[in-house]
Amino acid sequence: MKTFSDYFGKTLNFIQPSIWNRSFELRNDNQLVGTLEYPKYFSVKADANIFGEKWEFYEPKWWKQLIEIRESGKELPIASYKTPAFNRQGKLELPQGQSVFLYSNFWGTSFELRDKYESRLILFKSKTGFKTKINVSIEKRSEVLDMHPWLLLFIIYIELGKSRRRSAG
Numbered sequence: 001m002k003t004f005s006d007y008f009g010k011t012l013n014f015i016q017p018s019i020w021n022r023s024f025e026l027r028n029d030n031q032l033v034g035t036l037e038y039p040k041y042f043s044v045k046a047d048a049n050i051f052g053e054k055w056e057f058y059e060p061k062w063w064k065q066l067i068e069i070r071e072s073g074k075e076l077p078i079a080s081y082k083t084p085a086f087n088r089q090g091k092l093e094l095p096q097g098q099s100v101f102l103y104s105n106f107w108g109t110s111f112e113l114r115d116k117y118e119s120r121l122i123l124f125k126s127k128t129g130f131k132t133k134i135n136v137s138i139e140k141r142s143e144v145l146d147m148h149p150w151l152l153l154f155i156i157y158i159e160l161g162k163s164r165r166r167s168a169g
Contacts, residue, residue: 002051003146007033007138014124014156016132024132026050026153036153044161047072048153055150057157067161069154079148081158090158092151098144102155104162113155121145122152124159132160 013027022038034050045058054072065084068077081092081102090102100121104111113122121142127133134156138145145151 002033004138004149004152005141005146008141010138012136012138014132014134014136019131024156026136034149034153036157046157048150048157050149050153053149055153057154067158069150081154083158092154094144094148094151100144100151102158104159111155111159113151115140115142115144122155124155126159134159 007028010028012033014024015027016022016024022041022043024036025032026034026036034048037047037049039045039047044062045056048055048057056070056072057067058070059067060077065082067081067083069079069081070077079092079094081090084090088104088106092100092102094100099116101114101116101118102111103114109128110123110125112120112124114120119140121138121140121144123137123139125135125137127135136152136156
């Protein structure tokens with residue numbers, strides 16, 4: 001099975017093939033690595049498929065700033081992310097007491113995933129346009145990324161939600 005350590009030093013592309021639906025692809029050149037799809041156009045729930053494994057990202061209650069992750073077809077979440085109110089740093093609680101941190105710049109054009117030692121694991125850079133395009137640079141081999149391959153798509157899911165809320169209001 002492939003892991004993100006295999007993509008160390010490479011830049012992956014996260015693209016939206018069509019402006020008319022909320023379906024996204026993570027690609028390494030012409031190879032499809034993963035997908036992120038929203039079942040309905042205005043849905044906040046998303047289905048992720050990466051390295052042949054399926055996951056669901058969802059907000060259990062609309063009034064809470066909480067996003068949870070679960071395996072597809074299961075009921076209990078395995079991880080959660082509480083959206084920070086005013087700062088640009090968020091903490092993602094992973095299974096077995098692990099955690100990673102999400103940092104974003106003021107304009108939302110770049111964001112990064114860091115480990116508990118403040119070392120950058122992944123750098124994301126957004127490209128502006130009608131369709132979503134994000135360049136994803138894997139900067140460090142990490143056991144956390146290899147154990148939780150859904151993590152990369154989840155970070156993009158969080159940023160897509162932020163940009164959608166910014167444009168709505």
